[in-house]
Amino acid sequence: MADTVDNTIFVKRSKVKKKILRKQLKASHILLKHEGISTVSQPTKSLVVANGGLGNGVSRQELSAVLKEFGEIERLVMPPQKPYAFVTYRSEAGAQKAHAQLNGKSLKCEDNVVTLYLSYVQSVPCEEAGSLSLPVGLTLLDSFVSPEEEALLLAALDWSPGNDEVTAQKAMKHRRVKHYGFEFRYDNNNVDKDKPLPAGIPAECLPILERCLSNQIIDILPDQLTVNQYESGQGIPPHIDTHSAFEETILSLSLGAQTVMDFRHPDGGLVALVLPGRSLLVMKGESRYLWTHGITPRKCDVVPSCDPQSSAPVPTDNQTQSRLTLSRRGTRTSFTFRRIRHEPCRCGFPSVCDSQRVSAVPEPSLPSLPTCHADAAHLEKEYVHRVYNSIAPHFSSTRHSPWPRVCHFLSSLPPGSMVADVGCGNGKYLSVNPEVIAVGCDRSSALIQICAERGFQVFVSDALMLPLHSASFDACISIAVIHHFSTQERRLAAVRELVRLLKPGGQALIYVWAYEQEYNKQRSKYLKEQSKEKYSMTNSTSNGTQDLCERSSQPLEDKHNSGENIQCVSKLADGKLSIHTNRTAFKSQDLLVPWHLKDEKIQRGEYSGENLEYKASSGYGLCSGNRSDCNPGSDFKISIGSSLGLSSESQTSPDSATERSSVTVFHRYYHLFQQGELEHLCGQITGVKVESSYHDQGNWCVLVEKTA
Numbered sequence: 001m002a003d004t005v006d007n008t009i010f011v012k013r014s015k016v017k018k019k020i021l022r023k024q025l026k027a028s029h030i031l032l033k034h035e036g037i038s039t040v041s042q043p044t045k046s047l048v049v050a051n052g053g054l055g056n057g058v059s060r061q062e063l064s065a066v067l068k069e070f071g072e073i074e075r076l077v078m079p080p081q082k083p084y085a086f087v088t089y090r091s092e093a094g095a096q097k098a099h100a101q102l103n104g105k106s107l108k109c110e111d112n113v114v115t116l117y118l119s120y121v122q123s124v125p126c127e128e129a130g131s132l133s134l135p136v137g138l139t140l141l142d143s144f145v146s147p148e149e150e151a152l153l154l155a156a157l158d159w160s161p162g163n164d165e166v167t168a169q170k171a172m173k174h175r176r177v178k179h180y181g182f183e184f185r186y187d188n189n190n191v192d193k194d195k196p197l198p199a200g201i202p203a204e205c206l207p208i209l210e211r212c213l214s215n216q217i218i219d220i221l222p223d224q225l226t227v228n229q230y231e232s233g234q235g236i237p238p239h240i241d242t243h244s245a246f247e248e249t250i251l252s253l254s255l256g257a258q259t260v261m262d263f264r265h266p267d268g269g270l271v272a273l274v275l276p277g278r279s280l281l282v283m284k285g286e287s288r289y290l291w292t293h294g295i296t297p298r299k300c301d302v303v304p305s306c307d308p309q310s311s312a313p314v315p316t317d318n319q320t321q322s323r324l325t326l327s328r329r330g331t332r333t334s335f336t337f338r339r340i341r342h343e344p345c346r347c348g349f350p351s352v353c354d355s356q357r358v359s360a361v362p363e364p365s366l367p368s369l370p371t372c373h374a375d376a377a378h379l380e381k382e383y384v385h386r387v388y389n390s391i392a393p394h395f396s397s398t399r400h401s402p403w404p405r406v407c408h409f410l411s412s413l414p415p416g417s418m419v420a421d422v423g424c425g426n427g428k429y430l431s432v433n434p435e436v437i438a439v440g441c442d443r444s445s446a447l448i449q450i451c452a453e454r455g456f457q458v459f460v461s462d463a464l465m466l467p468l469h470s471a472s473f474d475a476c477i478s479i480a481v482i483h484h485f486s487t488q489e490r491r492l493a494a495v496r497e498l499v500r501l502l503k504p505g506g507q508a509l510i511y512v513w514a515y516e517q518e519y520n521k522q523r524s525k526y527l528k529e530q531s532k533e534k535y536s537m538t539n540s541t542s543n544g545t546q547d548l549c550e551r552s553s554q555p556l557e558d559k560h561n562s563g564e565n566i567q568c569v570s571k572l573a574d575g576k577l578s579i580h581t582n583r584t585a586f587k588s589q590d591l592l593v594p595w596h597l598k599d600e601k602i603q604r605g606e607y608s609g610e611n612l613e614y615k616a617s618s619g620y621g622l623c624s625g626n627r628s629d630c631n632p633g634s635d636f637k638i639s640i641g642s643s644l645g646l647s648s649e650s651q652t653s654p655d656s657a658t659e660r661s662s663v664t665v666f667h668r669y670y671h672l673f674q675q676g677e678l679e680h681l682c683g684q685i686t687g688v689k690v691e692s693s694y695h696d697q698g699n700w701c702v703l704v705e706k707t708a
């Protein structure tokens with residue numbers, strides 16, 4: 001008897017399983033047919049979650065809440081308006097668990113119930129610029145406090161000078177602050193844990209904190225409060241709240257005027273999020289530990305044109321760009337509640353964790369000159385691509401003057417010419433001749449973002465594999481690009497690819513950095529900047545090829561080699577690349593050139609002179625307003641942000657830059673070309689004629705023509 005019952009259950013169970021499997025296969029089929037997403041049967045770390053998309057009304061918070069029960073999430077990609085999402089777990093085991101437990105399960109969302117079907121995928125698409133997604137672990141709860149509570153909280157603040165001691169009140173350069181419970185010290189980026197302040201968290205905050213407890217936003221009351229007050233035009237540099245100082249959950253309550261907070265991922269992602277007055281921002285997980293947050297000092301924000309305070313729907317990706325408007329800032333006061341940490345932080349982000357730094361991060365050793373493609377690609381990824389993504393806004397701010405001879409080449413092209421700028425950087429050559437049709441590409445998504453914001457036709461691409469038709473361009477330029485390829489084969493391949501684009505009779509102008517910085521008894525601008533810049537650390541060359549100077553007493557070498565007999569002058573001690581001393585003569589052909597980024601600059605968004613690039617970029621791709629339909633039981637609303645590529649390197653505390661200004665040094669790999677080397681390279685390609693070659697301000701340059 002018992003057997004029969006068991007068997008019936010077994011049969012029923014397997015029927016259910018079969019049904020789920022059928023539906024899952026159907027979902028995979030639809031994904032392939034309609035979206036071109038192919039699933040695999042072998043377990044991987046990544047899953048596509050059919051029906052778990054923003055297009056099904058599933059929010060990022062809702063999906064990530066269920067997914068993270070099965071393991072630590074590395075990435076959650078939710079393409080806007082799609083009925084699916086992608087998740088990548090840190091381990092395959094996590095993905096397997098989620099697959100086993102969630103497949104065919106219902107997910108109850110705010111406004112509907114969906115059934116999830118999960119399949120393994122080999123790779124996950126990148127989050128596109130403008131797509132709507134928040135950093136993992138970030139939640140924004142709209143209207144968390146009532147207007148009455150807002151007024152009460154603001155009235156509880158006493159900014160009079162007599163109160164300085166009690167709340168460690170400070171007037172910072174870009175805002176004023178007060179601390180309760182414990183002082184957060186901006187000199188050492190930490191709190192004196194055994195020195196509590198006379199004033200604890202004001203009683204007016206308690207009802208709000210109780211609400212956080214009962215809504216399970218926190219499970220223990222905070223014991224530290226920092227109040228920041230920003231006038232219009234003020235802000236806070238990008239930073240991560242010190243891991244060792246505070247526990248995981250950070251709450252930031254926005255009162256008064258709305259603002260835009262920028263979240264940056266170390267890989268370059270930027271999410272600009274509108275924080276409306278009376279909203280509560282909850283930072284946990286990756287958003288608290290790995291992403292920096294900051295407010296760019298400015299008087300206006302670019303926001304979606306629908307009133308973010310209203311319950312307008314989320315604009316789609318395209319609409320986000322087209323329906324932007326300016327919003328004037330007013331005075332904003334934020335209450336940041338945190339809990340002091342008494343044990344070292346053991347988060348999963350050792351690269352940015354001050355508790356784990358010493359033991360976890362070994363001293364970086366210098367890379368070697370590569371001998372195979374794989375090593376070369378790796379070197380370029382670390383010492384070219386990553387660096388440009390990290391320094392993009394600052395790099396761009398030093399690159400505004402086009403070189404005259406490049407301009408002359410572009411200006412002499414007939415109207416209507418098709419021109420490709422391969423490695424276009426910030427796009428400074430794309431508008432030189434308005435009569436031609438110019439497209440640009442660069443390997444750095446952060447630089448391409450800057451170009452896109454300037455309205456140029458651009459795309460991200462590797463110069464070795466351009467997604468452009470052969471023989472379709474009248475002219476190409478490659479300015480200061482090919483010297484970043486680390487083997488002769490790759491440099492040759494880059495020139496070949498450039499030539500491939502040209503129509504017969506088309507011309508390519510190529511500039512590379514010269515090993516010889518002194519030519520015809522003339523020192524290049526790069527060397528001359530040495531005396532002019534007074535060894536400053538502020539990278540502000542306006543049109544020089546390279547970066548800033550550093551003091552050096554090394555004599556200039558004058559080494560000229562003839563083109564026919566190119567000798568390698570790389571002197572690699574134990575095979576390692578050496579670090580070049582800026583503004584001095586090169587000692588070897590392959591080396592690492594430092595780029596000094598004053599943290600203060602990047603943190604404050606104060607790039608020298610015009611900081612248009614930075615300002616513009618941090619204002620775009622904002623989050624939408626709100627979802628009107630969220631959480632019917634209460635008056636919370638969830639705002640969803642959008643991301644685009646821009647990077648930041650700083651991971652220090654909010655005002656370390658005010659008290660100390662540290663410099664982050666990045667190293668870019670260069671192969672310096674010797675005289676004749678570029679011509680020699682071009683000479684190896686059939687169907688190419690070197691029209692002319694010259695030395696221009698420390699660069700070797702060729703103009704080549706495609707003959708067939």
Ligand SMILES: O=C(O)CCC(=O)C(=O)O
Nearest residue numbers: 226228241252334336654
């Ligand atoms: O103003 C805010 O919302 C953020 C303040 C903040 O990040 C901090 O004080 O660490």
Ligand SMILES: [Fe+2]
Nearest residue numbers: 239240241293
């Ligand atoms: Fe913070």
Ligand SMILES: [Zn+2]
Nearest residue numbers: 243345347353
């Ligand atoms: Zn940590």
